[in-house]
Amino acid sequence: NDLQIVSGYALEVGRAFQITDDALMYTASHHDKDPSIDIKDGKMTLIMDYALRHAKPVDEEFIRSCLGNQDLTQHDFERCVLIVEETGAVIEGLKEAKESATKALAQLNSFPKSWNHQSVSFLGDLAQFIVKRNI
Secondary structure, X not given: OHHHHHHHHHHHHHHHHHHHHHHHHHHOOOOOOOOOHHHHOOXXXXXXXXXXXXXXXXXXXXXXXXXXXXXXXXXXHHHHHHHHHHHOHHHHHHHXXXXXXXXXXHHHHHOOOXXXXXXXXXXXHHHHHHOOXXX
């Protein structure tokens, strides 16, 4: 029963985390991993999907040629980042992440009053932190 109660929160906070993590690949000045790895792996993130749908045809074609290219050059990666930024994909992605964090916070209201208040409060703080980290 507790799992059903917390799963709505977990799904939304997980979504917020993943979108924010994807956005950091385009915005953070330091990275825990190679920032080009998602493009080299051909990863279709929400941000990449948005960028492809809103890029000029020539830019869409360029990004598609880079997706999955393990030999992607730094120059080509930087061009991909510029295209993604120009489409507003990062901003839109972060809006989606904030919406998911807000939904996660709303889920906390359904948690039983008998649950440890400090633990529930921590979950609220976590949801808020996820969308604010290093952006």
